[in-house]
Amino acid sequence: MNYYVKPTLYVFLLCSFLPISCENGLQEESYSVFDETTLTKPENGLQGVRGVYAALRDNGGNGYYAGYLHQLTEYPSDIVTTKPDSRQGIQLDQLTYDASNSIINDVWASIFRLISRANESEYLIGKIDYTGNGESEEVKMQHLAEVRFLRALAYYDATSLWGDVPLNLKSSADFTEADENPPLVAQATVEEQIVIDLQYAQEHLPLSYPAELNGRATKAAAQGLLARLYMRRGEWQKAADKCGEIITAGEYDLRAPGEGGVVALFDNMNRSDNEFIFVMKSSSEPGSYGILSNSFGIQSVPWDYNRGWGNFPIHREFYAKFNPQDQRRQLLLGTYKALYGQIITLPKEFGGEGGSLPDTVQAQFTFGLKYPHVNNYNYAGYNNVSIIRYSDILLMRAEALNELNGPNDESISLIDDVRERSNVSAIQLSDFSSKETLRDFIFDERGLELFMEGRRRDDLIRWGRSATNGADPLLKFKEKVKPLLRDQNTYSDAVNYALYPYPIQEIQANTSLDISINQGRVRQ
Numbered sequence: 028m029n030y031y032v033k034p035t036l037y038v039f040l041l042c043s044f045l046p047i048s049c050e051n052g053l054q055e056e057s058y059s060v061f062d063e064t065t066l067t068k069p070e071n072g073l074q075g076v077r078g079v080y081a082a083l084r085d086n087g088g089n090g091y092y093a094g095y096l097h098q099l100t101e102y103p104s105d106i107v108t109t110k111p112d113s114r115q116g117i118q119l120d121q122l123t124y125d126a127s128n129s130i131i132n133d134v135w136a137s138i139f140r141l142i143s144r145a146n147e148s149e150y151l152i153g154k155i156d157y158t159g160n161g162e163s164e165e166v167k168m169q170h171l172a173e174v175r176f177l178r179a180l181a182y183y184d185a186t187s188l189w190g191d192v193p194l195n196l197k198s199s200a201d202f203t204e205a206d207e208n209p210p211l212v213a214q215a216t217v218e219e220q221i222v223i224d225l226q227y228a229q230e231h232l233p234l235s236y237p238a239e240l241n242g243r244a245t246k247a248a249a250q251g252l253l254a255r256l257y258m259r260r261g262e263w264q265k266a267a268d269k270c271g272e273i274i275t276a277g278e279y280d281l282r283a284p285g286e287g288g289v290v291a292l293f294d295n296m297n298r299s300d301n302e303f304i305f306v307m308k309s310s311s312e313p314g315s316y317g318i319l320s321n322s323f324g325i326q327s328v329p330w331d332y333n334r335g336w337g338n339f340p341i342h343r344e345f346y347a348k349f350n351p352q353d354q355r356r357q358l359l360l361g362t363y364k365a366l367y368g369q370i371i372t373l374p375k376e377f378g379g380e381g382g383s384l385p386d387t388v389q390a391q392f393t394f395g396l397k398y399p400h401v402n403n404y405n406y407a408g409y410n411n412v413s414i415i416r417y418s419d420i421l422l423m424r425a426e427a428l429n430e431l432n433g434p435n436d437e438s439i440s441l442i443d444d445v446r447e448r449s450n451v452s453a454i455q456l457s458d459f460s461s462k463e464t465l466r467d468f469i470f471d472e473r474g475l476e477l478f479m480e481g482r483r484r485d486d487l488i489r490w491g492r493s494a495t496n497g498a499d500p501l502l503k504f505k506e507k508v509k510p511l512l513r514d515q516n517t518y519s520d521a522v523n524y525a526l527y528p529y530p531i532q533e534i535q536a537n538t539s540l541d542i543s544i545n546q547g548r549v550r551q
Contacts, residue, residue: 069160069161069166076170078144079174082137082177085137090137094321095134096184097479103120103484104483104487105342105507105508106342106478107120107339107341109338113338121512121513121514121517122512122519126528126530126549131527132532134188135185135189141178145174145178146178146196146198150198150201152167152170152171153171169231172228172244172249176224176225176244176252179220179224183252189526189527191212191214194220208538209539211544228246228249229253242308242411247276247279251304252415254273254420254424257269259485259489263427267431270423270427273420279301280417281417281421293396293398294410295324302416302418303417304416304420307412309321323412327394327396327397328394331365332365332366332394334366339394340391341394343373343377343390346359347378348475352450352451355476360393361393368386369388372388373389374390395479397480413480418477419473419477421441422442422476425442428441429465430462430466433461442468449476466494470490487504490503501523501524519550521550521551523547523548526548529548
């Protein structure tokens with residue numbers, strides 16, 4: 028797969044920053060290369076760990092969790108869309124992508140680069156004598172747990188996007204010629220390894236870190252990712268139990284209304300709120316593992332609002348779903364004064380002001396404000412990117428308990444915790460006559476709570492799988508996405524939109540693969 032180096036073990040350590048093209052407008056890390064004879068101290072193990080964290084952003088301000096992954100998980104959904112001139116993005120949004128789509132290729136490369144770094148770091152850390160160098164064995168196991176958590180996260184993403192993928196757990200020091208062209212491995216087998224890594228991680232990761240070190244994986248991060256995997260597999264009791272462990276531990280909670288609630292949660296300066304269980308840290312502060320920024324802010328807002336690029340417009344129909352009192356609606360642009368003086372507003376039927384204001388222009392889309400873009404032309408966004416959040420844990424447990432038992436008091440209470448924090452009225456158990464009605468409500472609530480956090484595509488597929496007992500995972504995807512396509516004939520029942528095509532670059536480089544593996548994943 029061309030993302031592994033051999034035959035000498037290498038670990039990549041952040042050492043400097045070099046400017047890259049103004050297309051990204053950000054900074055990109057460069058790395059020094061050392062081998063295992065040089066890296067023999069516990070601090071070198073920590074450097075290896077940080078190198079794996081840095082791979083969450085990969086090749087610049089759009090790489091992996093800094094942007095491209097969200098294009099795969101949000102564009103083909105019923106909430107986020109894109110501009111007609113966004114090239115590769117429009118293919119994802121309108122379901123016209125194929126194996127040559129550059130974003131699909133980039134995310135695949137990012138995922139397997141992280142996996143490669145994790146394998147190298149695991150090997151390196153295993154060779155270091157921590158106790159002989161004044162450090163505890165517990166710290167060594169924590170470093171290994173962080174690396175294995177990140178590898179599990181990468182494989183979770185890979186299997187969510189492609190299903191069967193190559194499985195590699197070796198460092199380059201142990202590579203054989205056969206490893207040059209790895210075959211696809213069944214998704215269930217890869218998931219078994221994800222569980223093994225996450226069980227190790229939850230055993231050896233700490234409950235928390237000092238505030239300045241947020242962004243490093245905790246025990247709850249491993250439990251939360253396990254819960255997410257169990258939800259995907261329909262293992263409801265295991266998912267409910269993992270979420271329950273996080274809730275019972277009491278390390279995390281919702282940002283309360285008295286603290287500014289959900290709007291303040293996404294403030295640009297909110298670095299270490301304990302509603303965020305795991306984030307991609309965007310900061311030059313200590314512990315930031317070299318990830319300085321992301322471009323979500325400038326990508327999310329339009330030019331006439333704050334000179335943004337507006338590459339993540341959101342359907343007007345989504346804004347209309349919010350109760351006007353719902354504070355989460357403040358994380359969307361409904362009405363605003365443009366740079367050139369006009370009032371930009373959504374039509375009344377979508378919850379905006381319509382033509383009631385003077386000098387108004389009706390908006391075709393709304394835009395998200397979860398990733399604040401401050402200062403004109405400021406390409407760098409220093410807000411953290413949420414990967415696992417406490418409200419997601421509450422809603423996952425509510426969903427799992429409903430799948431197990433139908434409507435129940437605890438599910439209602441968990442949902443109300445999330446709603447009432449945002450000034451939305453409580454729901455009652457008597458409002459729901461069946462498992463199906465509460466399930467639909469939960470998935471709608473998840474959309475309102477977690478939009479633009481990379482969850483919607485997975486949610487739509489899981490919703491369809493639950494609604495049909497696994498017979499038609501695309502039922503809800505088709506129901507929600509197809510009506511919003513510019514051309515509904517684009518949707519093809521012959522394509523399995525639950526799986527992306529394997530990248531053409533990988534097929535050409537890996538002799539174990541051929542183009543036939545994409546049959547049914549793209550239009551013919």
